Every structure is written in structure tokens, then in C-alpha cells.
Amino acid sequence: MAKTFRTSWNHIRRSPYQSFAAIFIMLQTFFVITLFAFIFVGSARIINYFESQPKVTIFFKDTAKQSDIDALESQLKATGKVSNMRFVSKEEAFKTYQQWNKDQPILLDLVTADVLPASLEIATTNIDDLSSIAQLVNASPIKDNVTYPKDVITNLVSWTNALRKIGIVVIAFLTLDAIFLMMIIIGIKVSHKRQEIEIMRLLSATNGYIRWPFLVEGVSYGVIGAVIGFITATSILLYASPFLASYLGDASLIPTQPEFLLLLFAGELFVAVLLGCLSSFLAVLRYLK
Amino acid sequence: MMITLENVTKTFGTGAIALSDINLKIDKGEFVFLIGPSGSGKTTFLRLLTREMLPNAGSIVVNDVDLVKLPNNKVPELRRKIGVVFQDLKMLMDRTILENISLPLEMVNMDQKDAQVRIDEILEQVGIMDQKDKFPIQLSGGELQRAAIARALVFSPEILLADEPTGNLDPTTSWEIVKLLQDINKAGTTVVMATHNADIVNSLLKRTIALEKGKIVKDTKKSTKAQAPKSNK
Numbered sequence: 001m002a003k004t005f006r007t008s009w010n011h012i013r014r015s016p017y018q019s020f021a022a023i024f025i026m027l028q029t030f031f032v033i034t035l036f037a038f039i040f041v042g043s044a045r046i047i048n049y050f051e052s053q054p055k056v057t058i059f060f061k062d063t064a065k066q067s068d069i070d071a072l073e074s075q076l077k078a079t080g081k082v083s084n085m086r087f088v089s090k091e092e093a094f095k096t097y098q099q100w101n102k103d104q105p106i107l108l109d110l111v112t113a114d115v116l117p118a119s120l121e122i123a124t125t126n127i128d129d130l131s132s133i134a135q136l137v138n139a140s141p142i143k144d145n146v147t148y149p150k151d152v153i154t155n156l157v158s159w160t161n162a163l164r165k166i167g168i169v170v171i172a173f174l175t176l177d178a179i180f181l182m183m184i185i186i187g188i189k190v191s192h193k194r195q196e197i198e199i200m201r202l203l204s205a206t207n208g209y210i211r212w213p214f215l216v217e218g219v220s221y222g223v224i225g226a227v228i229g230f231i232t233a234t235s236i237l238l239y240a241s242p243f244l245a246s247y248l249g250d251a252s253l254i255p256t257q258p259e260f261l262l263l264l265f266a267g268e269l270f271v272a273v274l275l276g277c278l279s280s281f282l283a284v285l286r287y288l289k
Numbered sequence: 290m291m292i293t294l295e296n297v298t299k300t301f302g303t304g305a306i307a308l309s310d311i312n313l314k315i316d317k318g319e320f321v322f323l324i325g326p327s328g329s330g331k332t333t334f335l336r337l338l339t340r341e342m343l344p345n346a347g348s349i350v351v352n353d354v355d356l357v358k359l360p361n362n363k364v365p366e367l368r369r370k371i372g373v374v375f376q377d378l379k380m381l382m383d384r385t386i387l388e389n390i391s392l393p394l395e396m397v398n399m400d401q402k403d404a405q406v407r408i409d410e411i412l413e414q415v416g417i418m419d420q421k422d423k424f425p426i427q428l429s430g431g432e433l434q435r436a437a438i439a440r441a442l443v444f445s446p447e448i449l450l451a452d453e454p455t456g457n458l459d460p461t462t463s464w465e466i467v468k469l470l471q472d473i474n475k476a477g478t479t480v481v482m483a484t485h486n487a488d489i490v491n492s493l494l495k496r497t498i499a500l501e502k503g504k505i506v507k508d509t510k511k512s513t514k515a516q517a518p519k520s521n522k
Contacts, residue, residue, distance in 0.1 A: 003395055199379045202341065203393045203440070204368035 007213035008220060011189055018185045019221070025181045026225020026275070027232075029174040030268055034233035036167035037264055041255040043160040047127075049253060050156065055124060056134050056148040059117040064142035069120065072140055076122060079136070081129040086121045093119065117144055127153060175275065182221060182279035186214055190287045197287065211284050218280025222272035230265055291317045291448060291479045292338065297347035299333055299503075307333035309503040311347070315481065317447070320474045322490045323483040325500035331483040332376060334500070335450045338481075339371055340364050352447060369397070372441030372478075376452040378433055380425040380440075387412075387421040390440045407443065415439045415469060431462035438469060442478075449473060451482040455489065463489065 012019045060069060069087065076082050094113035101107045124130055134148050197210050238256060245251040292315040299308040308330045315321055323331045336342050337349055340356050349356040352370060359367060380389050390411065394404040412418045415435040420428055428436065434454050441449055451470060455463035467489050474480045484490060490497055499507035
């Protein structure tokens with residue numbers, strides 16, 4: 001085995017430009033894979049965050065009776081689309097107001113519980129049910145105002161879906177590029193060693209003996225490319241995370257948790273080994289027939 | 290019987306007939322000269338014995354193994370039992386003589402110490418111990434032939450095929466190589482040597498198979514057997 005690694009290292013060392021090209025294409029592929037993985041996971045978390053928030057809030061008129069509110073709640077439950085509801089009384093609204101403005105006594109003096117409306121926060125199971133629930137509460141005679149972040153969520157979902165599609169296409173093309181380029185590079189190396197391979201076969205070398213160093217070489221390119229690509233993309237994310245956190249308002253939405261990063265890295269290493277093996281195997285296969 | 294060929298025919302894609310209806314038996318421990326002009330089929334004959342190619346018809350049995358039916362994954366095993374000294378030597382020019390000779394042993398993952406012992410034995414036997422750390426380009430023709438023979442012997446094969454091992458050598462060196470092959474034969478190895486060198490063939494009085502246009506035109510063993518009953522009468 002040590003001999004196999006030594007032979008692979010010699011292959012890499014003796015044609016540095018080809019080796020650099022192979023590592024570079026792998027680096028590009030895994031850099032893009034890592035970036036899109038961050039985008040996929042981050043956007044999924046942002047959507048989940050919005051989905052888990054009360055999406056429709058109905059503010060009641062001061063004249064609204066508790067029985068009317070209860071009736072509306074029952075009506076909403078009956079739709080089967082509501083995952084969660086929370087009634088916020090005037091007093092609770094005032095407490096929240098106090099909490100938010102605890103450092104501004106003037107604002108606290110001006111407002112009392114009577115000024116604030118009672119409200120009902122409604123979360124739907126599916127984000128697509130948002131509009132129908134909003135329509136339903138809008139028709140209620142006890143509503144004063146209805147708010148829901150329709151445009152934000154709709155835009156976010158469509159952007160995320162578009163990004164996912166673009167990401168999948170880009171990754172697929174880059175992966176194919178990487179496989180073909182690796183096949184060409186390792187194919188050139190095998191071709192240069194054709195005479196040596198022929199002699200080895202005549203001296204009783206098995207296909208495995210000839211193939212292994214090239215497989216190890218392909219896997220090395222994959223692993224080196226994956227490691228550098230991952231480190232580069234992760235460094236960019238970590239560098240940008242303070243800015244992103246202030247923009248999103250919640251640092252946990254950014255996928256910088258060590259568990260996630262380790263899992264992603266392990267997954268990329270696995271893919272790198274597979275890609276390296278596959279491309280070398282295909283390259284050598286042509287010459288071992 | 291070490292080597293048996295029955296009705297073996299080999300033609301190439303161009304239509305050229307390399308061997309035609311060859312029937313031949315070589316016993317264990319024999320020393321056989323294979324002679325004939327260039328293009329007579331000598332090299333094809335040797336290449337068929339190592340499964341470098343398959344015949345178009347007929348059967349080839351080496352040491353009870355039918356080469357025509359031998360699966361591809363068993364070919365390396367066969368080649369470990371048949372040492373070959375190639376006409377063009379096929380040495381790896383970027384490796385030292387020691388590395389060239391130890392290459393087949395690396396292929397079977399032989400323990401490094403055991404490999405070293407075996408290589409030292411072989412180098413001693415062929416007489417190039419002093420040259421082991423040199424590259425092929427630094428050796429003379431005779432020394433290179435010895436190195437090629439050493440590599441062919443590294444697995445202690447039962448059969449040694451030598452394709453014109455004296456082709457590019459001066460008469461003195463040629464005789465040294467033939468003497469070496471004779472010693473190997475005396476140790477029990479079956480040797481088949483393709484050659485153009487009439488002096489060597491005529492002097493040694495070994496079995497000689499002459500090929501011409503892919504056919505056996507003379508086999509001294511057969512003629513000896515054919516003549517034997519007559520002389521008895």
C-alpha cells in the first residue's frame with residue numbers, strides 16, 4: 001500500500017501543471033457546492049423561521065366582544081389550515097409595548113392598555129394557506145386591521161426555489177466538468193505510461209496493481225480540491241456572518257454551527273472520494289481493456 | 290508434458306498468417322532452439338505461450354493449463370510461471386536494474402527482506418551484482434541481457450522463453466548468455482530460445498525447431514525419433 005501511495009505521489013509530482021489543473025477544477029466544484037449548501041440551508045432556515053412565525057395578525061376593534069372573538073377562533077380552527085393561534089389581550093399587548101420601550105419613559109407615559117388593540121396571531125400549517133386565512137379574517141366585522149407579510153414570504157420562496165434550481169444546474173455542470181477534466185488529465189498520464197503499463201502486464205501485473213495508483217491519484221485530487229474549496233467558502237461565510245446576522249436579525253439562521261459544518265465537510269469528502277475514484281476508474285478502464 | 294500445441298493457427302487482422310497448423314510438444318526440462326528467418330513466426334509462437342495473444346484455432350496447454358480457455362484474471366498467475374526475456378528487453382529506463390528486477394516481486398507484495406534475498410541470489414547467478422544500482426542506459430548489451438534474464442528468473446519459473454537474447458551481442462558475449470541459459474536449464478527450467486545464430490544452434494546439439502512462413506519445417510526431436518527405429522533395424 002505504501003508503494004501505491006509513493007507511485008501516486010510520483011505521478012502527481014512529475015506532472016505538476018496537470019495535477020494543478022485537476023486540483024483547481026475540483027476546488028472550483030467544491031467551492032460552489034459549499035456556497036450553494038450554505039445558501040440552501042440558510043434559505044430553508046429563513047423560510048422555516050417565517051413559517052413558524054404568526055403570519056396573519058388580526059387586530060380587533062375596541063367594540064369586539066369576547067364571544068365574537070371565540071366564534072372567529074372556532075371558525076379558523078374549522079378550516080384545518082391553522083397550526084397555531086395566540087390571543088393577545090390589550091394588557092398583554094401593553095406589557096410587550098413596555099418591554100420594547102423600557103428605555104423610553106416618555107413613550108411609556110403616553111400609552112395605556114386601553115389605547116392598544118387586542119389581537120389574534122395565526123400561524124398556518126402550509127405557507128400557501130396564508131392568503132385564504134387572510135381573506136377569511138378580513139371579512140370579519142370585528143376586525144380593525146389585518147397584517148401579514150405576504151410579499152416577503154412569496155418573494156423569499158420564489159427566490160429560494162430559483163436559487164435551488166440554479167444551484168442544482170450549476171453543481172451538475174461543474175461536477176460533469178470535473179469528471180471529464182479529471183478523466184482527460186489522468187487519461188493523459190496513463191497514456192504517457194502506456195509502455196510501462198504494457199511491460200508491467202507482461203511481467204504479471206494484475207489490473208488492480210496498475211489501477212490503484214491512478215485511483216489514489218484521482219482521490220487525492222478530489223480530497224485536496226474539496227478541502228481547499230470548503231475552507232475557502234467557509235472562510236467567506238464566517239467573514240460575512242456578522243453582516244448577515246445584523247441584516248437577518250438572527251445569527252442562528254446563518255449555517256455556521258460546527259455540527260453542520262462538520263457534517264457538510266464529511267459529506268463533501270465522501271463525494272470527493274467518489275468523484276476521484278469514478279473519473280480515474282473510467283480513465284484507466286480505456287487502457288486496461 | 291510442459292508445453293503442448295495442437296493444430297494451432299494464428300492469423301492477424303491484415304490476413305497475414307503467423308502460424309499455421311502447429312503441432313508440438315516440449316517436455317519438462319528440455320532446451321529447445323526455435324529458429325527461422327524473420328517473420329517466420331518465432332515471436333508469435335512465444336507470445337502465444339504467455340497469452341499475449343490467442344490463437345485463431347487449436348489448443349495450447351502449458352503445465353496442464355489450457356491457455357485458450359484461461360480466464361483473463363488468471364493470466365498474471367500464468368506469467369509468474371513463465372519467465373520471458375523479450376527481444377527488445379522491455380526494461381523500464383527510468384528505474385535502476387535493482388528496481389527493474391524487483392518490480393515483479395512488488396506486484397505480488399513479497400516481503401521486502403525475502404525479496405532482497407531473492408534479488409541478491411539472482412544477481413549473483415547472472416553475474417551483475419556490481420551493476421544493480423545503475424540505470425539500463427549505463428549498461429552494456431550483454432549486461433542488459435543478463436539483467437533481463439535476471440528479471441525473467443525472479444519468480445523461479447518452470448519455463449524460460451528467450452526471444453533472440455543474443456541478437457545484438459558480439460560472439461563472446463553471446464556465448465556467455467547461452468552458457469547462462471544452459472546453466473538455468475541444467476537447474477531444471479525448460480528453456481525455449483528463439484535465435485538466428487546458427488553457430489550456437491549447431492554447436493550445442495539441442496532440440497531445434499525450424500519455422501518457415503508459420504509452419505514447422507524441421508523438428509530435430511521428431512526426426513531423431515523417426516530415425517531411431519530405422520537404426521535399430
